[in-house]
Amino acid sequence: MTDFKQSLAANAQAVGEILNELLTSGDAPEHRLIDAMRYTTLSSGKRVRPFLVTASAALFNVAHQSSLRAAAAIEMMHCYSLVHDDLPAMDDDVLRRGRPTCHIKFDEATAILAGDALLTKAFEVLAAPSTHADPQVRADLVLALARAAGHAGMVGGQMLDLVAENIELDMPEITRLQRMKTGKLIFVSCEAGAILGKASADKRQNLKHYAYDIGLAFQIADDLLDVEGREEQVGKKTGKDAVAGKATFVSFLGVEQARKQATMLTKQAIGHLDMFGDKAEPLRDLAHFIVNRSS
Numbered sequence: 001m002t003d004f005k006q007s008l009a010a011n012a013q014a015v016g017e018i019l020n021e022l023l024t025s026g027d028a029p030e031h032r033l034i035d036a037m038r039y040t041t042l043s044s045g046k047r048v049r050p051f052l053v054t055a056s057a058a059l060f061n062v063a064h065q066s067s068l069r070a071a072a073a074i075e076m077m078h079c080y081s082l083v084h085d086d087l088p089a090m091d092d093d094v095l096r097r098g099r100p101t102c103h104i105k106f107d108e109a110t111a112i113l114a115g116d117a118l119l120t121k122a123f124e125v126l127a128a129p130s131t132h133a134d135p136q137v138r139a140d141l142v143l144a145l146a147r148a149a150g151h152a153g154m155v156g157g158q159m160l161d162l163v164a165e166n167i168e169l170d171m172p173e174i175t176r177l178q179r180m181k182t183g184k185l186i187f188v189s190c191e192a193g194a195i196l197g198k199a200s201a202d203k204r205q206n207l208k209h210y211a212y213d214i215g216l217a218f219q220i221a222d223d224l225l226d227v228e229g230r231e232e233q234v235g236k237k238t239g240k241d242a243v244a245g246k247a248t249f250v251s252f253l254g255v256e257q258a259r260k261q262a263t264m265l266t267k268q269a270i271g272h273l274d275m276f277g278d279k280a281e282p283l284r285d286l287a288h289f290i291v292n293r294s295s
């Protein structure tokens with residue numbers, strides 16, 4: 001795990017460097033927007049999704065520059081979702097990644113605009129020729145991210161989450177919600193690697209199953225941290241799901257059963273990687289990291 005944590009940190013640094021290059025602040029009057037985008041993206045997130053992009057792309061020997069740019073684009077999309085999720089109209093949070101949220105540091109209007117600009121910048125990065133020489137690959141990346149992030153994915157999942165505050169969800173419905181809200185972006189992180197590498201259909205299929213299993217395991221771990229984690233360690237407010245009366249894997253299954261479910265999903269996810277041999281070791285390590293993390 002020490003080696004894994006080192007490669008996670010090295011990848012996070014490489015993605016941070018690309019983000020830094022892509023989001024240069026100047027002295028134009030609107031620089032406050034770029035400042036807010038930089039504040040949001042250049043903070044100390046775990047960079048799980050970027051790691052999934054580069055580790056999946058490495059299965060297919062994709063050039064590092066291509067996978068890092070796709071990783072940076074997906075991290076921008078993720079950061080936009082965090083900024084908007086923290087707004088008063090949504091979760092109304094003041095702490096994220098151990099720092100004041102974007103609207104607290106800047107203001108609400110700037111946070112909305114920074115989220116919007118990160119969302120669009122993600123597509124600009126994917127569509128740029130420097131991400132991949134083949135325009136079909138670039139178009140496929142854009143299509144995959146749009147599908148994962150939009151109404152049938154992350155944003156739709158967020159809507160379901162809001163609606164679910166007033167209705168009782170059963171286990172299949174909670175699973176569907178989480179697959180959309182969190183799972184789709186995790187899925188597209190792996191899928192981006194496969195698209196860049198022009199992977200065969202069976203390899204894509206196996207990566208997809210891996211991604212959906214770790215996506216659910218990731219969400220269960222998130223629910224467990226909300227119940228058991230300490231705010232200083234997690235870097236965001238905890239205990240919120242219970243206060244909001246949200247149906248989560250933990251509220252439905254209980255702590256012990258939820259933990260067992262996450263372990264089972266991790267094993268199942270790793271099983272989908274057999275065909276990739278040793279090259280998939282970083283993805284196996286990541287699956288373990290996701291369920292054992294403390295932030």
Ligand code: GRG
Pocket residue numbers: 044045046047048078080081082084085090097154155157158181182219222295
């Ligand atoms: C589009 C407004 C909007 C929301 C989309 C993803 C999402 C819905 C909201 C984010 C809030 C949230 C706490 C979701 C649950 C799981 C999750 C995505 C946690 C944060 O991801 P990590 O743990 O965070 O990878 P870091 O900070 O490490 O990148």
